[in-house]
Amino acid sequence: MSQEIVDEVAKYLTSNIPIVPISQGAEAVVFTTTIHPYIPSSNNEKKEKFIIKYRPTKKYRHPLIDKSLTKHRTLSESRILSKLYQIDGIKVPKLIACDPYNGCIWLEFLGEDLPNGFGFSNLKNFLWMNAKDPYNDCVKDTLYKVGQQIGLLHWNDYCHGDLTSSNIVLVKDEDYGTNWIPHLIDFGLGSTSSLVEDKGVDLYVLERAIISTHSSFADKYNEWLIQGFSDVYKSKGKQGNKKLNEVLKRFAEVRLRGRKRSMIG
Amino acid sequence: MTLITIPQFPEYNVSITLFKDVTNSKVIRSHIADSKIAFLDAKLIVSTEQVYSAIYKALIENKYNRLRTKTILSECLFCLSPTSNIGDAFKKFGIKDDSKNVICLKVLSNGESLDDVNKEVLDVVDGTMIEFNDDNLKDMYDVTLVRKIYKLEKDFQPATTTELSRALVNAIQIRGL
Numbered sequence: 001m002s003q004e005i006v007d008e009v010a011k012y013l014t015s016n017i018p019i020v021p022i023s024q025g026a027e028a029v030v031f032t033t034t035i036h037p038y039i040p041s042s043n044n045e046k047k048e049k050f051i052i053k054y055r056p057t058k059k060y061r062h063p064l065i066d067k068s069l070t071k072h073r074t075l076s077e078s079r080i081l082s083k084l085y086q087i088d089g090i091k092v093p094k095l096i097a098c099d100p101y102n103g104c105i106w107l108e109f110l111g112e113d114l115p116n117g118f119g120f121s122n123l124k125n126f127l128w129m130n131a132k133d134p135y136n137d138c139v140k141d142t143l144y145k146v147g148q149q150i151g152l153l154h155w156n157d158y159c160h161g162d163l164t165s166s167n168i169v170l171v172k173d174e175d176y177g178t179n180w181i182p183h184l185i186d187f188g189l190g191s192t193s194s195l196v197e198d199k200g201v202d203l204y205v206l207e208r209a210i211i212s213t214h215s216s217f218a219d220k221y222n223e224w225l226i227q228g229f230s231d232v233y234k235s236k237g238k239q240g241n242k243k244l245n246e247v248l249k250r251f252a253e254v255r256l257r258g259r260k261r262s263m264i265g
Numbered sequence: 266m267t268l269i270t271i272p273q274f275p276e277y278n279v280s281i282t283l284f285k286d287v288t289n290s291k292v293i294r295s296h297i298a299d300s301k302i303a304f305l306d307a308k309l310i311v312s313t314e315q316v317y318s319a320i321y322k323a324l325i326e327n328k329y330n331r332l333r334t335k336t337i338l339s340e341c342l343f344c345l346s347p348t349s350n351i352g353d354a355f356k357k358f359g360i361k362d363d364s365k366n367v368i369c370l371k372v373l374s375n376g377e378s379l380d381d382v383n384k385e386v387l388d389v390v391d392g393t394m395i396e397f398n399d400d401n402l403k404d405m406y407d408v409t410l411v412r413k414i415y416k417l418e419k420d421f422q423p424a425t426t427t428e429l430s431r432a433l434v435n436a437i438q439i440r441g442l
């Protein structure tokens with residue numbers, strides 16, 4: 001990560017809040033810290049970690065436009081997280097703090113390190129970890145639950161906008177130690193949308209992500225995902241079934257368009 | 266009495282005092298115009314986290330010269346509110362004539378000690394000072410009123426105070442703008 005950006009954030013947060021850089025994307029940089037933005041650290045007995053997501057200033061944009069864009073995107077991501085938090089069953093990180101003027105969001109840290117050096121517990125690494133026994137029950141259960149999360153999201157007319165297998169974080173189930181609870185992260189491109197097109201694209205993006213990293217097992221994996229997805233819609237009665245058919249039909253169309261494009265390109 | 270400092274803004278110290286069985290709310294109210302203390306009715310306060318997160322927000326607004334009210338102190342009160350109507354926020358979150366449980370906030374000035382503030386609030390409030398903590402707040406809030414003021418989704422049925430508090434923190438962090 002560019003030292004300039006790290007310095008910028010460190011200065012903003014002051015030396016009271018030590019940060020560890022963990023990721024740099026096109027839109028935002030992400031840090032962890034052990035300091036809560038406002039709850040006294042004497043209350044942090046569990047040594048919880050927190051995520052700080054910062055949108056750096058873009059030098060090529062006019063400063064005023066840059067400020068307003070940053071503010072807008074920061075708020076938009078925060079609003080979506082806040083709305084999703086109130087929907088029963090949807091799992092997203094808790095929004096802790098939001099400074100839209102400086103493009104900073106604080107989130108609850110989710111996930112953990114997988115054993116044997118498989119890295120952080122996102123869906124992508126989890127599937128790699130299971131490559132030796134790719135169709136085990138835990139994989140099936142997890143993918144089904146991922147599908148449910150997306151089903152819930154779409155049923156409530158939200159779209160993720162960047163549904164890759166790294167944007168799905170698995171959190172250990174406290175009650176059943178071997179199970180994972182998938183959480184959706186990074187709503188930077190999220191939106192409210194009732195368009196089947198947006199939903200179809202979400203599903204397609206995830207399908208592509210699974211195919212590109214776990215190609216040999218992708219058929220089964222995607223089948224389980226869609227099972228979880230469909231069951232959410234089916235549980236909503238007649239209306240649910242109708243909408244499910246519309247989304248899946250569009251999903252198939254989006255996939256077809258994607259194929260054609262890759263044949264030409 | 267609790268003293269809180271937001272790590273990002275170490276130059277500000279805010280004291281928080283919780284009173285129960287307050288008997289002179291009406292008198293306190295008649296003097297709030299020139300008071301350096303903010304008095305909140307605890308009815309809408311679910312957790313310590315909720316108050317802390319409003320203080321954080323107020324200091325953020327202050328940092329960017331975005332204060333909507335006259336002082337950091339009044340901004341803390343305003344920031345508790347999920348809407349951008351200042352008068353409304355003061356009316357809803359501020360002390361009322363019949364308030365029984367009252368929270369006092371004060372931004373300490375230079376050289377002022379916690380003892381000084383302690384004396385000051387004890388001087389003004391007739392009630393029993395108890396620790397500002399989640400356990401004590403738990404018995405004071407009015408969940409129906411909280412849900413209404415924060416316009417929580419009907420289907421959102423938090424099982425615990427922690428979950429309820431989280432939704433309020435969200436509302437505080439993303440208000441208006």
Ligand SMILES: Nc1ncnc2c1ncn2[C@@H]1O[C@H](COP(=O)(O)O)[C@@H](O)[C@H]1O
Nearest residue numbers: 023028030051093107108109110185186
């Ligand atoms: N709430 C979170 N808990 C744990 N890791 C996160 C969280 N948010 C973001 N990350 C990590 O930071 C990376 C980039 O975040 P983002 O820019 O939101 O996609 C993600 O791929 C995760 O590895």
